[in-house]
Amino acid sequence: MSKVNLDLPEVEIREIRLGSLTGFNGTAKELVSACGGCAGKQKDKSRSFSQCLGCGTAQAACTLTLIQDAAVISHGPVGCSSCLHEFAFTYRVNAHLRQIEHPTQRKIFSTNLEEKDTIYGGAKKLEAAIREVYERVKPKAIFIITTCASGIIGDDVESVANAAEAELGIPVAATFCEGFRSKIWTSGFDAGYHAIARKIIKQPREKRNIINVINFWGSDIFKEWFDEFGYEPNYITPFSTVDSLTYSSEAALTIQACATLGSYLGAALEQAYGVPEIRNSPPYGIAQTDRWFRELGQILGKEKEVEEFLKRKKEEYLPKIEALREKLKGKTAYVTAGASHGHSLLALLYELGMKPQGAAIFHHDPVYDNDSRDADTLSHTVSDYGDVPNYNVCNKQEFELVNVLNRIRPDILLARHGGMTLWGAKLGVPSLLIGDEHFGMGYEGLVQYGERILETIENDEFVKNLEKHSVNPYTKWWLEQEPYTFLGGNF
Amino acid sequence: MAGLIEQERYTCAIGALQTVVAIPRAVPILHSGPGCGTMIKGFFERSTGYAGGDTSPCTNFSEREVVFGGTDRLRSIIKNTYKVLDTDLQVVVTGCTAGIVGDDVASVTDEFLDEGKPIVHVETSGFKSNNYVSHSAVVNAIIDQYVSRFEEENEARSEKKLVNVFASIPYQDQFWKGNLREYKRLLEGLGFKVNILFGPHSGGVKEWQSIPKANFNILISPWYGEPIVKNLQRKYGQPYYKFGYVPIGANETTRFLNGVLEFAKEQDCGIDEEKAKAFIAEEERDYYEELDNLATFLLEFRYGLPTHVHILHDAGYVTGLTRFLLHETGIVPKEQYIVDNTPDKYKSQIEADIKATSDKREIPVCFTPDAGAVQNEIRNLNHKGRGLIIGSGWDKELAKEKDYDFLSVACPTPYRIVLTTNYAGYSGGLRVIEDIYNTALATYK
Numbered sequence: 036m037s038k039v040n041l042d043l044p045e046v047e048i049r050e051i052r053l054g055s056l057t058g059f060n061g062t063a064k065e066l067v068s069a070c071g072g073c074a075g076k077q078k079d080k081s082r083s084f085s086q087c088l089g090c091g092t093a094q095a096a097c098t099l100t101l102i103q104d105a106a107v108i109s110h111g112p113v114g115c116s117s118c119l120h121e122f123a124f125t126y127r128v129n130a131h132l133r134q135i136e137h138p139t140q141r142k143i144f145s146t147n148l149e150e151k152d153t154i155y156g157g158a159k160k161l162e163a164a165i166r167e168v169y170e171r172v173k174p175k176a177i178f179i180i181t182t183c184a185s186g187i188i189g190d191d192v193e194s195v196a197n198a199a200e201a202e203l204g205i206p207v208a209a210t211f212c213e214g215f216r217s218k219i220w221t222s223g224f225d226a227g228y229h230a231i232a233r234k235i236i237k238q239p240r241e242k243r244n245i246i247n248v249i250n251f252w253g254s255d256i257f258k259e260w261f262d263e264f265g266y267e268p269n270y271i272t273p274f275s276t277v278d279s280l281t282y283s284s285e286a287a288l289t290i291q292a293c294a295t296l297g298s299y300l301g302a303a304l305e306q307a308y309g310v311p312e313i314r315n316s317p318p319y320g321i322a323q324t325d326r327w328f329r330e331l332g333q334i335l336g337k338e339k340e341v342e343e344f345l346k347r348k349k350e351e352y353l354p355k356i357e358a359l360r361e362k363l364k365g366k367t368a369y370v371t372a373g374a375s376h377g378h379s380l381l382a383l384l385y386e387l388g389m390k391p392q393g394a395a396i397f398h399h400d401p402v403y404d405n406d407s408r409d410a411d412t413l414s415h416t417v418s419d420y421g422d423v424p425n426y427n428v429c430n431k432q433e434f435e436l437v438n439v440l441n442r443i444r445p446d447i448l449l450a451r452h453g454g455m456t457l458w459g460a461k462l463g464v465p466s467l468l469i470g471d472e473h474f475g476m477g478y479e480g481l482v483q484y485g486e487r488i489l490e491t492i493e494n495d496e497f498v499k500n501l502e503k504h505s506v507n508p509y510t511k512w513w514l515e516q517e518p519y520t521f522l523g524g525n526f
Numbered sequence: 527m528a529g530l531i532e533q534e535r536y537t538c539a540i541g542a543l544q545t546v547v548a549i550p551r552a553v554p555i556l557h558s559g560p561g562c563g564t565m566i567k568g569f570f571e572r573s574t575g576y577a578g579g580d581t582s583p584c585t586n587f588s589e590r591e592v593v594f595g596g597t598d599r600l601r602s603i604i605k606n607t608y609k610v611l612d613t614d615l616q617v618v619v620t621g622c623t624a625g626i627v628g629d630d631v632a633s634v635t636d637e638f639l640d641e642g643k644p645i646v647h648v649e650t651s652g653f654k655s656n657n658y659v660s661h662s663a664v665v666n667a668i669i670d671q672y673v674s675r676f677e678e679e680n681e682a683r684s685e686k687k688l689v690n691v692f693a694s695i696p697y698q699d700q701f702w703k704g705n706l707r708e709y710k711r712l713l714e715g716l717g718f719k720v721n722i723l724f725g726p727h728s729g730g731v732k733e734w735q736s737i738p739k740a741n742f743n744i745l746i747s748p749w750y751g752e753p754i755v756k757n758l759q760r761k762y763g764q765p766y767y768k769f770g771y772v773p774i775g776a777n778e779t780t781r782f783l784n785g786v787l788e789f790a791k792e793q794d795c796g797i798d799e800e801k802a803k804a805f806i807a808e809e810e811r812d813y814y815e816e817l818d819n820l821a822t823f824l825l826e827f828r829y830g831l832p833t834h835v836h837i838l839h840d841a842g843y844v845t846g847l848t849r850f851l852l853h854e855t856g857i858v859p860k861e862q863y864i865v866d867n868t869p870d871k872y873k874s875q876i877e878a879d880i881k882a883t884s885d886k887r888e889i890p891v892c893f894t895p896d897a898g899a900v901q902n903e904i905r906n907l908n909h910k911g912r913g914l915i916i917g918s919g920w921d922k923e924l925a926k927e928k929d930y931d932f933l934s935v936a937c938p939t940p941y942r943i944v945l946t947t948n949y950a951g952y953s954g955g956l957r958v959i960e961d962i963y964n965t966a967l968a969t970y971k
Contacts, residue, residue, distance in 0.1 A: 086584055
């Protein structure tokens with residue numbers, strides 16, 4: 036098991052900690068059995084052609100910028116925080132989902148490292164920045180996210196942060212998420228959560244009837260679900276407060292919307308603060324929904340209530356699900372998404388009677404931080420529904436996706452991250468991106484998702500028109516090659 | 527030499543990869559850490575073009591390249607770029623990682639150059655500068671390393687009526703496509719032939735090859751882009767005409783066009799002045815027909831319209847909009863904020879251009895890239911009447927706090943989609959009027 040150590044400033048990257056991969060092609064079953072219980076033994080493959088990846092610093096920011104009363108300082112050149120305004124937008128437009136009537140402005144800063152700082156060091160600049168941010172914002176906590184430049188020049192960010200913390204009397208957390216450290220940008224989530232776990236969360240004062248939900252900014256379905264059992268969700272981290280994070284240790288348990296996101300924090304809360312973490316991967320598709328709720332009932336001692344709840348949900352939704360299956364039977368699909376959530380989408384497609392033709396999943400964690408086989412979403416999907424052909428681990432390499440889609444031409448493309456639907460549409464394939472990560476959860480989610488899939492397949496006029504007029508920069512040669520031609524080289 | 531920046535309104539040097547994306551069928555190749563491309567894509571949004579965004583090749587520096595250097599990986603990525611993507615020009619841009627570890631990028635691109643490939647390299651380490659500055663570095667690299675290869679068939683200043691235009695920075699100016707199209711249309715109306723160089727109305731790399739042939743260059747900018755026209759002056763002896771802000775509306779557009787005509791006379795361009803003047807007169811007539819019709823609304827609408835404005839933008843827009851709004855809509859410019867990190871030596875001229883807007887009022891101007899600090903200042907200001915804030919998406923929150931109208935015209939902004947709209951020129955002025963008053967009218971529900 037990965038041992039959480041909150042005494043260290045940095046958490047190890049996923050490649051090392053979990054043996055995670057960014058390159059694989061085969062079938063889902065092959066991947067599951069290749070990785071079965073042998074984290075780190077499956078050798079990663081790299082590519083001799085590659086396109087722009089995401090990096091850790093943006094993902095760390097994703098976990099930190101939406102905390103209501105914290106400030107974030109990017110210690111780097113101004114470019115390393117230039118996409119963070121998107122989180123400010125998210126915060127503003129989704130605040131109502133957490134009943135926040137007056138969303139406050141996000142406080143995002145750059146130390147603006149320049150050439151001379153790369154020579155003389157940027158520590159002084161960072162010190163001054165922290166004081167200025169404190170004066171300007173009076174935040175409850177300050178997070179410093181590091182960048183390639185600050186990492187390579189070797190600024191001692193940890194010492195600066197600790198000194199500032201002593202001076203200002205609020206948590207000042209160095210968050211180590213330099214882009215070049217990891218090919219898996221979700222390592223940045225771990226970095227953000229590590230900072231929270233070591234600097235913000237405190238030991239519990241008392242246990243309370245709350246359940247930690249590690250998620251993004253999706254709809255508030257857990258409020259209604261947990262209410263049935265006498266609990267309230269404690270959302271982590273978007274729309275949380277420094278205070279609500281501090282006492283997340285008082286929760287009865289922790290659940291995750293996606294194990295790729297919350298793996299590390301779930302384990303940290305369990306190992307360092309005694310909050311049990313639900314092992315089963317999230318409730319997408321009937322099999323997994325039942326399993327997940329039953330484990331929830333077991334931990335809360337509410338087995339009977341859970342059975343009643345599931346019975347009610349089945350009565351209400353099974354006829355609707357059956358009707359959708361009739362309409363969607365045999366329709367083909369292709370999935371591109373982050374790990375775990377992508378596996379959940381595959382389960383959902385099978386549950387709706389559809390035929391996944393393949394998937395491009397951004398990375399693969401052979402095991403999560405809790406070391407439990409129950410948490411392996413892909414393994415559940417394969418054993419519940421069967422194999423998935425053309426299963427590719429591909430960190431947003433558009434050229435491979437274009438090549439594959441061009442061959443497979445599914446009835447629908449399901450995407451989870453921005454930029455990927457464009458190519459479905461250019462090829463005339465109806466494409467659907469659902470931003471709300473809770474949208475497909477549970478019985479109601481299956482119906483909602485199914486309806487959206489149906490709608491997307493039916494309303495294909497736009498993509499069919501776009502296909503006729505779209506521009507394609509890829510060569511004819513490339514589209515005729517095997518999609519994984521550049522995978523497995525020496526670089 | 528700025529310190530802390532809150533709410534940045536521009537990005538770092540590698541952001542000038544968008545300058546490459548704006549050239550038809552050109553591709554930027556990033557020799558950088560992972561994430562640089564994503565940051566730039568996230569800053570500009572909807573800015574993929576032909577082969578930008580997720581399509582751009584990138585070496586995605588890892589620990590291994592930081593320790594051992596990344597030139598081998600770069601070679602492999604470039605080699606395979608030719609197999610995978612169909613492009614006319616490849617520009618290798620470098621990130622902080624490559625810059626700090628000191629990779630010799632030229633030695634790699636030279637290998638492809640020797641094979642006759644249209645490849646260029648330019649250092650754009652994020653810590654070096656910002657995208658306002660490095661736009662010029664990218665353009666000059668293309669001129670020095672690519673355009674120069676075609677000098678024999680494109681003799682310097684050999685086409686009397688041909689001009690090169692350097693104006694909007696692609697994507698950083700959200701209206702770049704529309705503005706460039708409008709500049710081209712106006713200058714052609716005067717009788718010039720125009721190399722506009724970026725966007726769908728340029729002729730791609732063929733047009734770039736003909737840059738030396740132009741008689742002179744036109745720079746529409748207070749400071750960014752000036753190193754380009756200076757480079758061309760040295761290289762091909764081309765003089766340049768500079769207009770220091772975005773000409774918006776009739777007064778400023780006519781001033782700009784007359785300025786170009788005067789300059790052209792000195793260069794012996796053979797422009798038919800009478801025809802050119804007639805063109806200007808006709809454009810003005812069209813413009814004032816609209817303003818004349820609108821005046822009643824501006825003067826009589828009795829339910830409230832914005833009366834004063836704060837603008838947060840780069841020097842070109844702050845100056846252009848300030849001059850336009852006062853004289854052509856009557857909205858009074860109050861404190862104005864230039865957030866493009868203007869180099870000191872250009873500040874006094876910009877201040878003078880803004881001061882010249884009016885001989886009877888003071889228009890305070892503040893230069894700082896720390897837009898968060900600017901917002902705090904505006905929070906503490908109090909002017910009578912209904913206010914308007916023109917800025918980036920960040921400023922929508924400020925406008926709401928102050929109960930002001932808000933118009934999104936600057937990066938970054940998730941609140942507005944701009945396709946081919948232009949703000950420059952006569953028609954641009956009319957569009958600004960439509961946008962401001964439609965925004966105000968939309969508040970009446």
